[in-house]
Amino acid sequence: MTSLIDADEAGFFGDHGGRFVPPHLETPIAEVAAAYAEARQDPQFQAEYEALLADYVGRPSPLFLAEGLTRHLGGARIYLKREDLNHTGAHKINHCLGEGLLAKRMGKKKLIAETGAGQHGVALATAAALLGLECEIHMGSIDIAKQRPNVVRMELLGAKVVSVESGGRCLKDAVDSAFSVFASDYHDTFFAIGSVVGPHPYPSMIRDFQSIVGREARGQILAKEGRLPDVLVASVGGGSNALGLFTAFLEDESVRIFGVEPGGKDLDVVGEHAATMTLGTPGTLHGMRTLVLQDTDGETWPVHSIASGLDYPAVGPQHAFLKDVGRAEYVSVSDAETLEAFQLLCRTEGIIPALESSHALAHAARLAPTMGADEIIVVNLSGRGDKDIDYVAEKLGR
Numbered sequence: 001m002t003s004l005i006d007a008d009e010a011g012f013f014g015d016h017g018g019r020f021v022p023p024h025l026e027t028p029i030a031e032v033a034a035a036y037a038e039a040r041q042d043p044q045f046q047a048e049y050e051a052l053l054a055d056y057v058g059r060p061s062p063l064f065l066a067e068g069l070t071r072h073l074g075g076a077r078i079y080l081k082r083e084d085l086n087h088t089g090a091h092k093i094n095h096c097l098g099e100g101l102l103a104k105r106m107g108k109k110k111l112i113a114e115t116g117a118g119q120h121g122v123a124l125a126t127a128a129a130l131l132g133l134e135c136e137i138h139m140g141s142i143d144i145a146k147q148r149p150n151v152v153r154m155e156l157l158g159a160k161v162v163s164v165e166s167g168g169r170c171l172k173d174a175v176d177s178a179f180s181v182f183a184s185d186y187h188d189t190f191f192a193i194g195s196v197v198g199p200h201p202y203p204s205m206i207r208d209f210q211s212i213v214g215r216e217a218r219g220q221i222l223a224k225e226g227r228l229p230d231v232l233v234a235s236v237g238g239g240s241n242a243l244g245l246f247t248a249f250l251e252d253e254s255v256r257i258f259g260v261e262p263g264g265k266d267l268d269v270v271g272e273h274a275a276t277m278t279l280g281t282p283g284t285l286h287g288m289r290t291l292v293l294q295d296t297d298g299e300t301w302p303v304h305s306i307a308s309g310l311d312y313p314a315v316g317p318q319h320a321f322l323k324d325v326g327r328a329e330y331v332s333v334s335d336a337e338t339l340e341a342f343q344l345l346c347r348t349e350g351i352i353p354a355l356e357s358s359h360a361l362a363h364a365a366r367l368a369p370t371m372g373a374d375e376i377i378v379v380n381l382s383g384r385g386d387k388d389i390d391y392v393a394e395k396l397g398r
């Protein structure tokens with residue numbers, strides 16, 4: 001049987017993954033793979049990484065019993081893994097510090113990346129400032145308009161923000177743009193992908209850097225409840241916060257695992273959702289084979305989500321694999337359900353969640369009432385929602 005966790009030598013999880021890059025990128029990406037394979041085994045690298053997670057990010061993040069939310073929904077007890085409390089307000093700092101440390105180890109001077117909601121850009125600019133690296137962030141112009149405060153943050157942190165005007169002017173186009181600049185300047189540059197996507201080794205590497213989330217959560221729930229949770233729920237854009245939580249539980253068969261993707265406004269209309277796991281077909285995008293929202297001729301669909309961190313027309317290959325083998329289940333929730341869940345957490349717990357994380361909350365809110373009071377759900381609260389309040393106010397007509 002193949003492992004649920006580790007890719008094979010070529011970076012495949014079952015039928016998905018691999019490294020599909022143009023010949024001139026084969027060497028630079030293979031260099032990253034070789035450097036990471038060494039760093040992964042190096043206790044000094046790991047110790048340096050863990051020290052930053054503790055003293056800079058503020059880990060471990062709490063596992064919080066949401067009593068108000070639990071009471072309101074009636075049913076299973078809901079715990080929140082508080083990645084929103086990390087420095088910079090989301091889980092992404094976990095992998096950005098890992099990538100920054102690896103870039104330094106490889107002697108690179110500059111980090112380059114794409115960003116959607118701006119969360120990866122802010123987290124990477126933060127890591128770059130901390131580690132003394134230059135930083136260049138590519139961002140779709142629609143996202144720039146929607147996420148102005150994050151653009152200001154990146155610039156304050158010393159990053160150069162490049163506005164991408166091609167295609168749908170969102171995350172996918174920013175990835176293309178960042179890749180093409182990297183291709184022309186890889187000697188001094190490290191390409192810091194923002195999720196468990198892209199060519200091997202990125203899906204495995206980003207997952208490893210995020211897996212601290214689930215290792216902590218496992219220890220915390222065992223300490224608090226003396227047993228494993230019944231259900232895990234996390235939002236899935238590329239899938240890094242989800243795999244961060246899931247990895248430590250993949251081999252625990254009693255734990256049901258749900259990834260929640262953006263159903264947007266209408267699942268039946270192309271361009272009105274980003275439900276890759278539900279409606280995607282096998283294809284190749286951004287250096288990996290995975291499920292892709294695409295036409296029969298391979299043209300990727302435009303995507304939409306109320307949460308711009310989730311509007312990506314593909315998904316990390318390990319998620320496609322976990323779906324194939326039936327280890328994880330993938331569902332979608334709509335923009336409207338997401339807004340409800342966002343407001344519900346604000347009122348019941350005094351926590352303003354990111355719209356991305358509100359997708360996971362919305363599914364937990366569906367599940368909890370169908371479960372017993374002796375059952376446990378752990379939700380990955382991947383980020384805080386301060387970045388979203390202007391957009392939410394507009395949606396609510398305030």
Ligand SMILES: *Cc1c(COP(=O)(O)O)cnc(C)c1O
Pocket residue numbers: 090091092117119120194195196235236237238239240241242309310354356357382383384
């Ligand atoms: C970016 C982001 C996501 C989606 O990215 P994944 O790689 O799927 O985790 C989810 N939540 C927050 C808060 C984000 O910033």
